[in-house]
Amino acid sequence: MNNQKSSIKNYQSFLLENIGQLTTFNPDSGEVETTSNTSLCIEDGIIVENVSGESVDCSGCLVTPGFVDPHTHPVFKDLRIDEVAMRKAGATYEEIAAKGGGINSSINGVRNASEDELIELVSKRMDQFLKMGTTTIECKTGYGLNTEAELKSLKVIHEVNKHHEIDMIPTFLGAHAFPPEFADNHDSYVDLLCNEMIPAVAEQGIAVFCDVFCENGYFNVGQSRRILDTAKEHGLIPRLHADEFEDSGAAELAADVGAISADHLMAVSEVGMQKMADKNITATLLPGTTFFLDKDTYAPAQTLKEMGIDIALATDFNPGSCHIQSMPFIMHLAIKHMGMTVEQAFASSTYFSVKALNLEHEVGSLTTGRKADIIVWDVEKLEDIPFHNSELPIKMIFKNGKAIDS
Numbered sequence: 001m002n003n004q005k006s007s008i009k010n011y012q013s014f015l016l017e018n019i020g021q022l023t024t025f026n027p028d029s030g031e032v033e034t035t036s037n038t039s040l041c042i043e044d045g046i047i048v049e050n051v052s053g054e055s056v057d058c059s060g061c062l063v064t065p066g067f068v069d070p071h072t073h074p075v076f077k078d079l080r081i082d083e084v085a086m087r088k089a090g091a092t093y094e095e096i097a098a099k100g101g102g103i104n105s106s107i108n109g110v111r112n113a114s115e116d117e118l119i120e121l122v123s124k125r126m127d128q129f130l131k132m133g134t135t136t137i138e139c140k141t142g143y144g145l146n147t148e149a150e151l152k153s154l155k156v157i158h159e160v161n162k163h164h165e166i167d168m169i170p171t172f173l174g175a176h177a178f179p180p181e182f183a184d185n186h187d188s189y190v191d192l193l194c195n196e197m198i199p200a201v202a203e204q205g206i207a208v209f210c211d212v213f214c215e216n217g218y219f220n221v222g223q224s225r226r227i228l229d230t231a232k233e234h235g236l237i238p239r240l241h242a243d244e245f246e247d248s249g250a251a252e253l254a255a256d257v258g259a260i261s262a263d264h265l266m267a268v269s270e271v272g273m274q275k276m277a278d279k280n281i282t283a284t285l286l287p288g289t290t291f292f293l294d295k296d297t298y299a300p301a302q303t304l305k306e307m308g309i310d311i312a313l314a315t316d317f318n319p320g321s322c323h324i325q326s327m328p329f330i331m332h333l334a335i336k337h338m339g340m341t342v343e344q345a346f347a348s349s350t351y352f353s354v355k356a357l358n359l360e361h362e363v364g365s366l367t368t369g370r371k372a373d374i375i376v377w378d379v380e381k382l383e384d385i386p387f388h389n390s391e392l393p394i395k396m397i398f399k400n401g402k403a404i405d406s
């Protein structure tokens, strides 16, 4: 990053000028639009029509909105790196779990870690997301799976968010899996979620969304419906992990409960897609997980699009099945494996991903009145972004109009 940035760090008002191409989804036209040889005015962290103040030279480079990542699981102790080799050697999910790996090892990690320890780890993970151009991120709990550890996880998200430049949107995912103490008594865990955990989460007042891992063998449709209905009664907005491994009727449930988004959808049914289309439910697709697990079952992006469903993209960053934090790499996978165009992948990583967080009137596009969450790239055009898979060609990042150090 250049030196110019540090001198404009605290500017209230400034002009980004000499922009070669300004590319953004335009919510009014419904298209990705590019304006050449232009400038952008920022006042008090917001994009405005006109401004007087210092100017920042973009040297003819590309300018886009910051990325929005609407599905991550960042509150954990350790990445489960050993499991990559175990899977390669042919170990099944059950065999990995029997050796003390899998989600239970992440549960022990979060339950045993102090709040400060987790704050430090999550903060470092957020540094990395921001460095890669992600300026707004959804963050799920889901490795505590008891009232105390889930509330601690939400507190960790809240504390990091208070001090970090990135905007973190908190989701309660107490229904991520059945914790070991409820392995033989699933309905009792659902009782605990509905009678104790959700009311406690609502009272704590940090979470915006409530998510459920709805899948045969995990939380079935009946259990998921009960959890999400309870969450709604407590003011939380429902979202779902839906039909990842097989068609479990989760997309239909997403439509029934009015979820803001149904995520994964690799095995979604025709009926499920139709119901999502009817109820205008966003599909959040996570090609990084399919890639990371060496599978070839990518979600049916083309069919979803043809049915008129909005598609968001996210990393699904988590300790086990996907360590990817880069939205440009997710765009790359969406283009390569799901038949999306560069423009579609870009719109799905900015505007539609923020729509899956209910914040499309605040961020996700560079239009007047929205927050100045901006990436100044070291490339000239949008097509260059998804094909830089190691160091990202980013010159400057602005979050709420403030230049970010990296």
Ligand SMILES: [Zn+2]
Binding pocket: 071, 073, 241, 316
């Ligand atoms: Zn997930």
